[in-house]
Amino acid sequence: MILNDALIYLAAAVICVPIAWRFKLGAVLGYLIAGILIGPWGINLVSDVDSIMHFSEFGVVLMLFVIGLELEPKRLVTMRKSVFGGGSLQLGFTGSALAATATAAGLGWKAAVVVGLALALSSTAIAIATMTERNFLTTPTGQSGFAVLLFQDIAAIPLLAVIPLLGIAAASTDGTDEPGWLAAAEAFGAIAMVIVIGVYFTRPLLRLVARTNLREVFTSVALLLVIGIAQIMSFVGLSMGLGAFLAGVLLASSEYRHALETDIEPFKGLLLGLFFISVGMGIDFGLLESQPGKVAILVIGFLAVKLAMLWLTARIIGVTSRQRWLFAILLSQGGEFGFVVFGAAQTAGVLSREWADLLNITVALSMTTTPLLLLLHDQWITRVECAGGAKADADEISDTSPRVIIAGFGRFGQIIGRLLFANGINAVVLDHDPDQIELLRKFGYKVFYGDATRPDLLHAAGAARATLIVNAIDDVKESLLLAEIVRDHFPGLKMIARARNVMHLVELRSRGVDVIERESFEAALKAGRHTLEALGIDRFRARDMANIFRRHNVRDLEALVPVFKDEASRVSAVKAGRDELAALFAHDREQFEAEHSSKDWH
Amino acid sequence: MILIIHAHPYPQRSRAIRAMLDAVRDLPGIEVHSLYDQYPDFDIDVAAEQAALVRADLVVWLHPMYWYSVPAMLKHWFDVVLLRGWAFGEAGDALHGKFCLWVTTTGGRESSFTETGAHQVPFAEFVAPIRQTAIFCGMEWEPPLVVHGAHAISADEIAAAALAFRERLRAWTPAPQAADDSWRPNDFE
Numbered sequence: 001m002i003l004n005d006a007l008i009y010l011a012a013a014v015i016c017v018p019i020a021w022r023f024k025l026g027a028v029l030g031y032l033i034a035g036i037l038i039g040p041w042g043i044n045l046v047s048d049v050d051s052i053m054h055f056s057e058f059g060v061v062l063m064l065f066v067i068g069l070e071l072e073p074k075r076l077v078t079m080r081k082s083v084f085g086g087g088s089l090q091l092g093f094t095g096s097a098l099a100a101t102a103t104a105a106g107l108g109w110k111a112a113v114v115v116g117l118a119l120a121l122s123s124t125a126i127a128i129a130t131m132t133e134r135n136f137l138t139t140p141t142g143q144s145g146f147a148v149l150l151f152q153d154i155a156a157i158p159l160l161a162v163i164p165l166l167g168i169a170a171a172s173t174d175g176t177d178e179p180g181w182l183a184a185a186e187a188f189g190a191i192a193m194v195i196v197i198g199v200y201f202t203r204p205l206l207r208l209v210a211r212t213n214l215r216e217v218f219t220s221v222a223l224l225l226v227i228g229i230a231q232i233m234s235f236v237g238l239s240m241g242l243g244a245f246l247a248g249v250l251l252a253s254s255e256y257r258h259a260l261e262t263d264i265e266p267f268k269g270l271l272l273g274l275f276f277i278s279v280g281m282g283i284d285f286g287l288l289e290s291q292p293g294k295v296a297i298l299v300i301g302f303l304a305v306k307l308a309m310l311w312l313t314a315r316i317i318g319v320t321s322r323q324r325w326l327f328a329i330l331l332s333q334g335g336e337f338g339f340v341v342f343g344a345a346q347t348a349g350v351l352s353r354e355w356a357d358l359l360n361i362t363v364a365l366s367m368t369t370t371p372l373l374l375l376l377h378d379q380w381i382t383r384v385e386c387a388g389g390a391k392a393d394a395d396e397i398s399d400t401s402p403r404v405i406i407a408g409f410g411r412f413g414q415i416i417g418r419l420l421f422a423n424g425i426n427a428v429v430l431d432h433d434p435d436q437i438e439l440l441r442k443f444g445y446k447v448f449y450g451d452a453t454r455p456d457l458l459h460a461a462g463a464a465r466a467t468l469i470v471n472a473i474d475d476v477k478e479s480l481l482l483a484e485i486v487r488d489h490f491p492g493l494k495m496i497a498r499a500r501n502v503m504h505l506v507e508l509r510s511r512g513v514d515v516i517e518r519e520s521f522e523a524a525l526k527a528g529r530h531t532l533e534a535l536g537i538d539r540f541r542a543r544d545m546a547n548i549f550r551r552h553n554v555r556d557l558e559a560l561v562p563v564f565k566d567e568a569s570r571v572s573a574v575k576a577g578r579d580e581l582a583a584l585f586a587h588d589r590e591q592f593e594a595e596h597s598s599k600d601w602h
Numbered sequence: 603m604i605l606i607i608h609a610h611p612y613p614q615r616s617r618a619i620r621a622m623l624d625a626v627r628d629l630p631g632i633e634v635h636s637l638y639d640q641y642p643d644f645d646i647d648v649a650a651e652q653a654a655l656v657r658a659d660l661v662v663w664l665h666p667m668y669w670y671s672v673p674a675m676l677k678h679w680f681d682v683v684l685l686r687g688w689a690f691g692e693a694g695d696a697l698h699g700k701f702c703l704w705v706t707t708t709g710g711r712e713s714s715f716t717e718t719g720a721h722q723v724p725f726a727e728f729v730a731p732i733r734q735t736a737i738f739c740g741m742e743w744e745p746p747l748v749v750h751g752a753h754a755i756s757a758d759e760i761a762a763a764a765l766a767f768r769e770r771l772r773a774w775t776p777a778p779q780a781a782d783d784s785w786r787p788n789d790f791e
Contacts, residue, residue: 539642540611596615 068248
């Protein structure tokens with residue numbers, strides 16, 4: 001039964017998403033269409049929509065955890081103004097405008113307030129998935145959108161709490177007879193628990209597990225962590241997503257950030273896809289059939305009011321004029337919280353069943369309009385840009401991700417890292433030795449745990465956007481593997497590599513690495529210079545000699561690379577190189593004597 | 603204190619400059635900075651050089667002429683040590699009132715520094731940039747000591763030049779010089 005369902009979901013996703021992608025509709029719309037197709041109003045392959053929806057909501061939780069991982073507390077503090085300022089502005093404007101519209105449509109004031117605020121909430125899942133898909137989340141406008149979504153997630157909690165109080169049948173519906181102070185105490189307790197777990201227990205646990213080098217156990221711990229925290233939050237009636245987000249933020253500055261992100265990512269993606277599918281399945285086309293005019297008016301009216309208010313918000317919070325509509329469209333859809341609120345309001349007797357159904361389909365349909373509106377917006381923008389001959393505002397893209405990745409932070413990588421950090425150049429540092437990381441963290445270095453030879457981890461570390469990667473791994477095999485992975489997966493990423501010996505250098509070169517430094521060469525050359533100096537040779541002359549040696553040695557080595565694996569030609573090449581070097585030095589001495597003989601005047 | 607900034611890439615190979623330097627090493631109150639020896643990678647310690655300059659009353663630039671100018675290292679020393687806001691420009695008065703003595707050797711005879719000679723202009727024209735460097739930093743320009751034709755002169759002549767240099771330094775006092783601050787040819791040819 002489960003396998004059968006899985007078969008249907010996966011097949012639908014595999015068929016619809018690439019097609020949607022091909023036609024540039026975006027993955028989210030692809031999932032929604034897949035859901036409509038297999039749902040009760042399509043070919044009716046799946047019936048238990050509610051339980052699937054419930055299960056897949058966990059995808060949203062995982063997504064918020066991953067988002068939290070990318071947000072360090074420090075950055076969150078700097079964002080507080082846009083979260084509480086922009087967020088409350090959006091909710092206030094949109095909520096009151098929608099409530100007024102709802103009153104005009106014939107709802108009572110209590111119902112209108114609840115409906116207005118609920119519809120003002122946007123879908124975190126759709127908005128963020130779309131922004132990520134378009135690489136938009138790190139831009140200033142993307143960040144403003146994210147701040148608004150974050151505020152909505154926080155605001156949804158009191159909204160849900162207030163609904164029963166508005167209802168006629170307030171106390172009797174469900175078992176919430178516990179006094180308010182107890183509920184509040186429980187909520188505080190749960191949040192405190194999440195913080196304590198996140199700050200004090202997770203890192204030692206992850207370190208312990210990382211040391212065992214068992215990847216699947218690490219993945220299990222990561223999932224256990226998120227599910228556990230979600231359960232704690234839901235137990236006291238708080239948003240699971242908010243709890244996961246909090247846990248993510250608490251782990252954002254830990255060395256396991258990228259490893260956690262990598263391990264959670266596939267689950268998040270699958271469940272989020274399932275969530276979109278279940279939204280598609282949940283659209284009640286029966287209502288659309290019986291009252292098409294009313295539904296159309298509702299959807300169009302809702303979108304018109306919400307878009308206008310979002311545009312106004314964008315203007316006030318300083319989104320550039322060119323991106324205001326984009327901002328509005330991204331947040332224009334109704335959110336998944338809407339379903340929950342309408343359900344609760346109906347139970348509390350605030351909202352009639354008919355209205356709840358109508359509003360549900362409005363929200364569901366508005367989710368499908370987001371990708372379509374974005375398509376229209378893109379076409380419009382292209383036309384305007386072409387007409388105006390203006391260029392895209394590249395200056396607005398603030399890339400918050402570092403441009404350098406250092407793989408391996410032992411004796412070699414550390415020197416590079418310290419040189420960069422001391423000059424204010426940010427770098428992502430990856431190492432796979434938990435003990436080493438702990439030690440380095442004590443010294444204040446930001447080192448992340450992870451095996452740099454995993455493409456997904458490199459991706460999480462920003463390899464797709466970085467300028468270059470320093471391959472300072474000391475294990476030859478791993479270093480070569482990394483060279484291959486970068487060549488195959490991130491062809492635009494420049495590599496600077498450390499070679500342990502000549503053989504290693506030859507192997508790196510054959511994998512297309514251009515910049516390679518032999519780890520001991522420069523140090524040995526310097527020691528050679530000191531030796532010459534100790535023998536009484538002028539220091540600057542000793543430097544000349546070392547320079548000649550370096551130039552010759554490097555040239556010889558490069559000539560050796562193609563024939564290195566054949567021993568006979570290697571031996572003869574090395575011999576020839578040695579004779580050449582001797583001749584070179586003899587020539588240099590001659591020239592030097594001619595120029596600086598003691599008969600000379602200097 | 604007399605600070606000698608000595609710039610010769612291969613001191614052991616030097617004939618004239620080494621003789622000059624050896625002649626004054628044992629004088630009291632002398633500090634020698636051999637740039638090519640101390641900073642073979644051109645990694646001049648700017649703070650240390652500036653500190654020594656601050657302590658000095660007389661700064662001596664001692665080097666062979668290379669291509670009508672100072673050797674690359676001394677030019678680099680000018681570039682990184684004599685900074686705006688320190689040696690010149692606003693608040694750049696660290697060297698004001700100090701004295702500067704230029705001691706150099708050339709390969710050509712003085713007669714080659716004429717319109718018809720190999721170098722086409724009088725030697726004074728090559729003095730100008732060095733002199734102006736010192737003056738721009740607010741230093742008093744001492745009459746320079748130039749040993750021409752070091753290529754050909756005898757060991758005795760070099761010894762005489764070295765002794766003259768030693769006498770200049772030994773007798774030097776930080777008193778304002780006579781009005782004669784123009785370059786004078788030496789008489790060691």
